[in-house]
Amino acid sequence: MEFKIKSTLDRMRTGVVKTDHGKFRTPVFVPVATLASVRGLDNRDLKEIGAEVLLANTYHLHLRPGDELVKKLGGIHKFMGFNGPIITDSGGFQAFSLGFGMEHGVGKIANNIFLEGLKEVEYRGEKWAAVTDSGVKFKNHITGEIVELTPRKSMEIQSNLGSDIIFAFDECTSPLSDKEYTAIALERTHRWVEECLKYYDRGQALFGVVQGGEYKDLRIKSARFMAEKDFAGYGIGGSLGKSKKDMHNILEWVIPLLPEDKPRHLLGIGAVEDLFNSVERGVDMFDCVAPTRWARRGHLYVSPEEGGNPKNKFRIHIQNSRFREDENPIDKSCECFVCSTYSRAYLRHLFVANELSYFRLASYHNVYFILRLMDKIRESIEEGRFFELKKEWLGYI
């Protein structure tokens, strides 16, 4: 993997990541294909939308259809028919989302501002994952059997999947974790990193993940530790604190300590406002299920021209009765095929009737919308007018 920086503006930069399966431009939003499929979309859609890179989930693919089967069938690119770069996560996030996160009903941010109420799974008051010093034990959410992920196992699974970019296995802590626990988890993650470096597939590009929760000294310690290792890039993971301000602080502590010439991936974040504020602080890569998940729930992205703003999170809820007779597209300034073909009234009808086609059309628009926003953000950096664009969208600089 190769990362070339094309232009910079303050702490921001645009660049290109090259892999064996082609390249993608940064800053980039990476759509999530949890089970080797971006929910509701197919590869032709993704090509048309301009998705240059996807992220699939190691834990989920290990369970279904199994990484060994994917390997046997020629690897994840061939399996899912996507020839561009593919990233896999480490499975560590599920240790949180199926464990502490499920037990306490929280997302990566305690007040759920950043994940905006999205939880990886619904709260059931029980843990489906438990961390030990050697790895994470999961209760398979399909069969109920115990599955263990270790750093080495995560590297093996990701090697079987054959993705281009892989992540080191880490413990993703909760916003509810106290400093003492977060420090213990961080030590564990740092020990695991050594295992990952030992066992990872040299044909893949390994990213380390900076942890440390909302605690400045832990984040700094972790960033320094990771920066010294020979990683192809760096994830920023785990709890991002209790507010947007906490997330901004974390990025401001961590990013200056990471190598300039390596891409930085803010894991699991994707709200419009956060994209601006994180790119501004030097983030190059994002992934998030938000565009497709919100789409399925009826929330469709709209630009400032259509009244989108940080307060309404740049979304309309299509079920609203004011759209019943609305012959306009979701967003008049959007050039996606959904907006050029269908009215809000029709999409509202499909949503209310729970029609299958709705999920696809809505997902298509939302992913298209976010990728076009990233195009605009990249251009604005290259043309030195990022802050104008930010002002136009967020109303503040």
Added chain:
Amino acid sequence: MEFKIKSTLDRMRTGVVKTDHGKFRTPVFVPVATLASVRGLDNRDLKEIGAEVLLANTYHLHLRPGDELVKKLGGIHKFMGFNGPIITDSGGFQAFSLGFGMEHGVGKIANNIFLEGLKEVEYRGEKWAAVTDSGVKFKNHITGEIVELTPRKSMEIQSNLGSDIIFAFDECTSPLSDKEYTAIALERTHRWVEECLKYYDRGQALFGVVQGGEYKDLRIKSARFMAEKDFAGYGIGGSLGKSKKDMHNILEWVIPLLPEDKPRHLLGIGAVEDLFNSVERGVDMFDCVAPTRWARRGHLYVSPEEGGNPKNKFRIHIQNSRFREDENPIDKSCECFVCSTYSRAYLRHLFVANELSYFRLASYHNVYFILRLMDKIRESIEEGRFFELKKEWLGYI
């Protein structure tokens, strides 16, 4: 509406139906867009698949989003963004499917051979529709409120929808109805026909529907009655008896009595074997939810080259573990984009994981498959080799 016969072979014919929204070739299979959407597909798919005409359901659209809203939004073509010919049914079928059919858990054929186990709704042991002399009273399956459809009301709703071809309101009887009841229902349907002829929108092409269940004298009576009226075409509806033989008999009694120069539509039938045997007996038009509904349940069509035959109903069930590592497309002879992109192993994975994308890809293939079969059937009639094609597919003539 205009119907031109292009070529004939025994009782078979090929032709073209011209409407204000373009034309379609016959014999034709009409995909069903119950709620103004072919489940899982969008208009670009339909265009690519070559769907020349669609059928939407009057009863369902009356409830959601409401025919008056559709009218206000410019009619069904504009509403759903489909510019080709659109047919609407009369709502009479739901008098059966939500009434007697639901109460007794049966489809249009008592033993469900023709609908192959497909029921419009699941059996709940209760009636949701009751027939009176003036029309049909439905319990709205969404709100529980009583909705009444009468012949005049059906004409008004279909006029609001603005479809190109409409059906006269009829009582669709059950294969479990005895002759006495079927005769009473037939008289009622014939009285309703007069109402429909009085009130229908002259901008639409009205088809009458021949009823009479499995009873020869009733079918003949109904065919003669309908043939005398000035209809643009003829549906053959209601119970088609207790076996495939019964259905063939009904077609052989009815079709010779209908005007040669008008298209004949066999309502709700669409299995591969039935398409051959009905075209052979002079049917020009079919509609059925089978391709999309079976797709959603994991049943994918395959041609004789892939082992498709009347016994397996030209279908594989993708969940079967023998497809777990199968790198082949669903059907090697199929040129649809699903078959040219994805393996059975991948589709099986999506199906097992209940992934949204599966439903679309499976529906796409199944509709594509049936429309290509209809292309072949049309060509074979024009080239005088229908029976060769039939032998090749069904194994018998």
